[in-house]
Amino acid sequence: MATYFTKDHEWVRIDGDIATVGITDYAQSQLGDVVYVELPEIGKELKKGDEAAVVESVKAASEVFAPISGTVEGINAGLVDQPAAINEAAEGAGWFLRLVVADKGELSGLMDESTYRNYLETL
């Protein structure tokens, strides 16, 4: 399974035709305590760059953008009651949604893990 990253600090893990999407550990550390998550409806079609979800910390609301186009196939409904899971395991159990990938060609515009970690050093 390959994992890709956006400069907006989303990650997307590809398993066959399914893409799992979340925010990076860096993103959760910048947000601080997450208190609310709004997830998309299953079946929603997202274009790359569309607002896929909303994550709210104590202080502010932030959008999570779709890193790749696709149809929402699943959501991590447990986050609604346990939004702190995003702070505890942003790149694991704190995933947001799963997409059926529309076009794997879009992945070529994303960063691999080492490129993303290097990118963080520049911020």
Place this chain on the structure above:
Amino acid sequence: MADARESEAQNSAAADSLLETPLATLHRALGARMVPFAGYAMPVQYPAGILAEHNWTRESAGLFDVSHMGQAFLEGPDHATTARALEALTPGDFLNLAPGRIRYTLLTTAEGGIIDDLMVTRPAGADADGTLFLVVNAARKAIDYAHIAANLPDGVTLRPVEDRALLALQGPLAAAVLARHVPGAETMGFMTAADTAFDGIPVAISRSGYTGEDGYEISVAAAEAEAVARALLDEEEVKPIGLGARDSLRLEAGLCLYGHDIDEATSPAEADLGFAVPKRRRAEGGFPGAGRILAEFADGPARLRVGIQPDGRAPAREGTEIRDASGTLVGLVTSGGFGPTAGGPVAMGYVAADASEAGTPLTLSVRGKDLAARVVPLPFVPHRYFRKTSS
């Protein structure tokens, strides 16, 4: 993912010109995340995070740096002269303010709006007759000082203090902790002040604050501020708390934040600040905007600041539109977010008077979706100010 409000670009753009408080070095040593606030680089949070800091303050004692706020002395030949000079600018009763006591008051415009909210102390010292001590909001101090100075009678002057820090120690264990350094602090009444010493360092302390908890504010010379802060942080009950938790604490306590819940377009009656306009001033008037303000207290204002409890868990932020049961726009959220102690979203905002009764159903427009909410009594978390029991 995009942060909606505190963009790094905005932070760095303003960083060059930011002022620092005497505790800036300490904040950075403690790992604070510094953000621009009212022209100052201020700690928004420390590594523990806003939720932990909020909860710590409610359960133990939190130390806040509020040195960005303005401290100033209003000085005249005798108490009556100085008190009357301030009464010409505010609806407070300062003639009857006893030595060592503090009042919350408002600078009002001729139209009945609010220039700022502030704390006024009458120092108790024998040589302090004719002096009042003011603490004003950081973002308003230049405006306040110019307004006050331009409207003083001969013989009364405003003397801003630039070489002092201001700390706030807030929480249920604040009194026990402070008493180790300031013997007798634990017996001070709510909204009283004393010039005293903290481990030998001269300080002015007041039993007040803006979190809804018991606590103190400590005014100290800038050069001694870090020593006082470190001595308090060495106490196991005390942790440093940033502006993030200060905001969630005061919101749960139902306290107004200037520039958000009150401003020059809101009147004291609309803001539900009737306690800041005591009986004598209501009878006599004679303060800026008295005509409108007293009429609104008598007849009820057209709109009113209320507590708003959204159903569900989505926070309603400042600027959220508020509609009544028939879909009519009745106001805007002025402060809103997640209340850690309340355990869910909390907000304050203005609604039409006929939608202001507790229990009134409202609809909030959050990111294009309608969320159900209702008017609730303030505060969201009961105040725990220190009250002396008569004995």
